[in-house]
Amino acid sequence: MRRFSGDGRLPNFPSSLKSGPRPVYSMANAPERYNPREQEPFWQKVWADNKTFETRNDDPRPPYYVLEMFPYPSGRIHVGHVRNYTLGDVIARFQRAKGKNVLHPMGWDAFGMPAENAAMANKVHPRQWTYDNIAAMRSQLKAIGLSLDWSREFATCDEDYYHRQQMLFIDMMEAGLVTRKVSKVNWDPVDQTVLANEQVIDGRGWRSGALVEQRELTQWFFKITDFAEDLLTAIDGLDEWPDKVRIMQRNWIGRSEGLRVLFEMTDNDAGLETVEIFTTRPDTLFGASFVALSPDHPIAAAIARSDAALAEFIAECHRMGTSAETIETAEKQGYRTALTVKHPVIEGATLPVYVANFVLMDYGTGAIFGCPAHDQRDLDFARKYDLPVIPVVLPPDADPEAFSVGAEAYSGPGVAYNSDFLDGLDIDAAKNAIARHLEARMIGGTPQATRQVNYRLRDWGISRQRYWGCPIPVIHCDTCGIVPVPADLLPVRLPEDVEFDTPGNPLDRHPSFKHTTCPTCGSPARRETDTMDTFVDSSWYFARFTAPRAETPTIPAMADKWLPVDQYIGGVEHAILHLLYSRFFARAMHRTGHMHVTEPFKGMFTQGMVTHETYKDREGRWLAPSEVVLGFAEGQRSATTPGGEPVAIGSVEKMSKSKRNVIDPDDMIATYGADTVRWFVLSDSPPERDVQWTEAGIEGAWRFVQRAHKLVSDARDILALDPVTIAGNPTIGSDLLKAAHKATRQIEADLVGLRFNRAVAQIYEFANAIHKAMPAIAEAPSLDSLAALREAVERFIQFVAPMMPHLAETCWALLGHEHLVCNAPWPEVDPAYLAEDSVVLAVQVNGKRRGEIEMPKDAANDQVEAAALSLDAVARILDGNPPRKVIVVPNRIVNVVA
């Protein structure tokens, strides 16, 4: 155990704590109130001066790595951050008490668009803006008293960090994990710039208001799909992740077994012979009524060259954002081409070929067949264009004569009918039968169908046409092609002298950055001006923390020592992308020799979001809650500005800087202290649940801080009394110890299970128990009862310590301890104190509670039954009749069935 000053004595204590023992419960000598403004900075300085939370890699204790998702430096922290970091801090402090060598670092996810937006709006350089924000947020975080190892801090925009990220990129290139391909971006034709999905509002650019177009660019990709199968199957092993996150990841990867099927053209005027579709429901092929191509399908492009109306339809589809949400929520539209195809299994039948806006080019083959009876999208489309709806799957117990599809497609189980040789087969058997049938048929030398495992997961496009990100370390040479920047020329630094007066990528128009020479042949060449998606930055920072100053991206031995992260904590909004990208990166870093583990996060906890109402003024500008005055008018909640201007109350959403619905914790911390705020965010809601922020209740948390302090100082005064007997009242002390050990067990279980709100409730109950016991102990202090009181109060302080660390240190010192409570080992549970000799069982009649009986623990069932039946209430209902049945659940409940 580390002492916090050279001679092991307390450093100079804030003066209010120095008064000695006083007579108990005397108003004249009421203990002074706990003053967090004095105590919190004091203990923060003690921790910092003693490097209490700096983690040594050579510490012999077992390692434990707890990490909260690092913040984007938006400028100020909000209560969502406080919740996130407090949760992690409780775990870190608890694991330290359990004897672990805890790594609990902090950094900054510091690249990204807001810095460039600020540069445009306020003429401040993104670097300046970012580092200023970091400084402000760092001091806010420090005021919370988190047990962080600040010596490992870094920001992803530090040259030191993105240098190593460029090294990783080049290693990944060499390992074949990087590729280039064409993909679509949102293009603002007025600002001549690429827009993020977030910047497209109702199909228009947020700044220019111009209608957004889809435009194709050649971009850099990480080949995450190479790991699709492994990323999927390894989810099974992530047994300390929430089920919902595992389900979401599985669905995102979206493995499906399906069939690619060739449809022959009825004539090949255009030189086209077949179109290949992908389907996961080949069993419904007999119900096909059309074929639809993506607007980006090569065949669509080919016919559009001679079909002006189709070209216009495709252009219309491209006047839409690129996000899946936009595409899928748009009204389903199609264009009927002149093409028709032969029905693959119905001789002589043909199907029309449409181009449809809901068919995605990058899923399957970019073409589908539509079976309206059994797919809702196809049904909507068929109703709109008056296409046949032929049911071919009969639901169980349905009458084949009467069954029909109205407004809803039937996608449930059943057997094939109206389907020739498939009739009577269930869905899986029908899929196999049709696959075998088509695989055996040849069209122009190839089988008509091939089975294919398809993934919804796409490769990860990392190119961003922006300044404030990690430069992609590559040079384009006309003779040598794409040349990675050699290691000795890294890092590729972001130039400082950039202008944000015009939209677009400043790197692309920078006088010297773009133009360079080829490192291989020395001829003039162009430097890549795309920077990396900021998700790249956050996909390996957890590994960098294990050796934050290393010359190489990681020191593999250190990464292997600490990883996987034992407990990772963050918002459920990151449940898919960030976690999946990090899992990919772990595999990529494994393959490139930077570490041996392949899963980054052993335990995952998704905290609920902190949400708040949003507000907009007349002009539609977002307003912060602090700029809004709430009231009641005509029986409804209303809002105005302080000047009386009307304000629209919007929906409740997660706190975000862009919507300005954030609550800054500084005022609360200034008023009540960090411990009160920490206690408050932990106490009421289960941490995984979303909470709508309200300050109602913070007063209660504040009162508990004072009550806890008073409890300890009162106890200290009692403990200073001379015992008048040895044993005294025999039950006071033992009851207190029973409560203490029971509380220890419960609180430990709740902390391990991250049920902090329940731990808080347990602490309240235990505090109440001590409070009740104290007057009697003070009245007749005995050796036993005083010892019990000391143990109870010390445990109480230790229970509180992970949650309210400053208060706990003060209280601990108050009892005369010379070492920090944050280094004290977690108390043991003695099972002897947990034994109960009698239990209360509820007695039900027909499932309705009618009374209760107290019985010895583990009493025989027939004794319990007899006791239950002898209850007046039970006898009255039975009215002399024997019970039909009696169910006894040992030590819990008796149910009499009358």
Added chain:
RNA sequence: GCGGGCGUGGUGGAAUGGUAGACACACAAGACUUAAAAUCUUGAGGCUGUAUAGCCGUGCGGGUUCGAGUCCCGCCGCCCGCACCA
């Protein structure tokens, strides 16, 4: 549109299929005080009732079970994600 989650008193919430509302907030009454704050004590899901007690009650509608907040089916509402917000 698709995927995921959530819904319990005035409020936050508790409850391995086994006594619904622990613990707290807010509220009310009382004690202390010239008074207030703070503190302490007590009360409380709703309805009926002096009380014993009875009935109702976990978003809505069904179902399984001796027993359902919990499991199943169908709805409603809200929140998150949908690949260039982080």
